[in-house]
Amino acid sequence: MRHDQQENQELGRAAGRGVGLKLRAVSKAFSGRTVLHDIDLDIAPGEFVAIVGRSGCGKSTLLRLVAQLDAASGGEVVYEHDAGGEPEVRIMFQDARLLPWKRVQANVALGLPRQHAPLALHALQQVGLDQRAGEWPAVLSGGQRQRVALARALVHDPQLLLLDEPLGALDALTRIEMQALIESLWRERGFTALLVTHDVQEAVALADRVLLIEDGRVTLDQRITLARPRSRGQAQFAALEEAILARVLRHPGSDANAIDDGATAELEPAFVPRGVQQVQWAV
Numbered sequence: 001m002r003h004d005q006q007e008n009q010e011l012g013r014a015a016g017r018g019v020g021l022k023l024r025a026v027s028k029a030f031s032g033r034t035v036l037h038d039i040d041l042d043i044a045p046g047e048f049v050a051i052v053g054r055s056g057c058g059k060s061t062l063l064r065l066v067a068q069l070d071a072a073s074g075g076e077v078v079y080e081h082d083a084g085g086e087p088e089v090r091i092m093f094q095d096a097r098l099l100p101w102k103r104v105q106a107n108v109a110l111g112l113p114r115q116h117a118p119l120a121l122h123a124l125q126q127v128g129l130d131q132r133a134g135e136w137p138a139v140l141s142g143g144q145r146q147r148v149a150l151a152r153a154l155v156h157d158p159q160l161l162l163l164d165e166p167l168g169a170l171d172a173l174t175r176i177e178m179q180a181l182i183e184s185l186w187r188e189r190g191f192t193a194l195l196v197t198h199d200v201q202e203a204v205a206l207a208d209r210v211l212l213i214e215d216g217r218v219t220l221d222q223r224i225t226l227a228r229p230r231s232r233g234q235a236q237f238a239a240l241e242e243a244i245l246a247r248v249l250r251h252p253g254s255d256a257n258a259i260d261d262g263a264t265a266e267l268e269p270a271f272v273p274r275g276v277q278q279v280q281w282a283v
């Protein structure tokens with residue numbers, strides 16, 4: 001059995017659906033101002049990777065390059081997958097971007113061939129909103145609209161799901177429910193997930209790896225090996241969240257080893273681009 005198959009089985013995840021990603025020396029400049037500098041990054045098929053960092057550090061720009069919504073100024077983004085053709089890549093934003101003049105099911109079915117339209121109802125079932133299929137987006141809550149947006153992505157059976165702060169506008173409870181939903185769909189379907197979030201706790205709850213971007217560079221690539229589903233009440237969870245948050249909040253350019261106390265931890269090194277630091281943490 002291949003190692004990734006075995007690992008997926010142990011984690012209870014679907015195998016083989018996700019695409020891998022390779023970024024090599026990816027840079028982006030706007031009007032001569034460089035906002036991403038020579039990003040090197042490998043993401044394995046089926047991995048869940050979160051990107052955190054201060055406002056304006058380049059998180060969304062990186063996601064847009066991966067989604068091919070924008071062209072890089074330098075370097076390349078390569079999707080790695082077995083099947084020929086372009087992989088199915090879907091993106092979800094902070095606002096659901098539903099068409100107000102179409103009912104919920106029609107919003108989910110957008111872009112599907114007519115004969116596949118019934119799949120929209122199945123996707124709505126998966127996010128628990130099939131009972132609202134015939135309603136207008138305007139009568140849904142913010143959390144429900146985001147679930148519709150998630151169904152709209154799922155209906156295309158994505159191999160790579162890009163999530164740009166999709167839960168940022170939701171209340172704390174709805175946010176936690178949505179995180180659990182995204183995690184269970186990811187486990188079931190096996191897509192690769194790349195999540196941009198301001199919320200370090202969300203990143204630790206969901207991701208296999210947390211990347212920190214500072215001033216357009218990946219300065220931390222931290223593997224999270226806590227068992228799933230993760231409990232926020234766990235001491236190890238809290239310690240890890242605190243350590244990463246301290247790194248996010250430190251002044252860019254200051255000593256990257258400021259919280260390195262040499263303690264041992266259940267953390268494994270992830271792929272580490274040149275010059276990237278690993279967090280050491282203690283409980």
Ligand SMILES: Nc1ncnc2c1ncn2[C@@H]1O[C@H](COP(=O)(O)OP(=O)(O)OP(=O)(O)O)[C@@H](O)[C@H]1O
Pocket residue numbers: 030031035053054055056057058059060061062
């Ligand atoms: N289309 C654009 N034209 C010019 N500058 C841009 C454009 N898009 C992004 N930028 C600049 O690139 C930098 C990174 O922006 P980006 O949106 O990637 O940051 P971010 O980390 O996602 O921020 P936030 O967390 O606030 O959403 C910012 O300085 C921003 O002003």
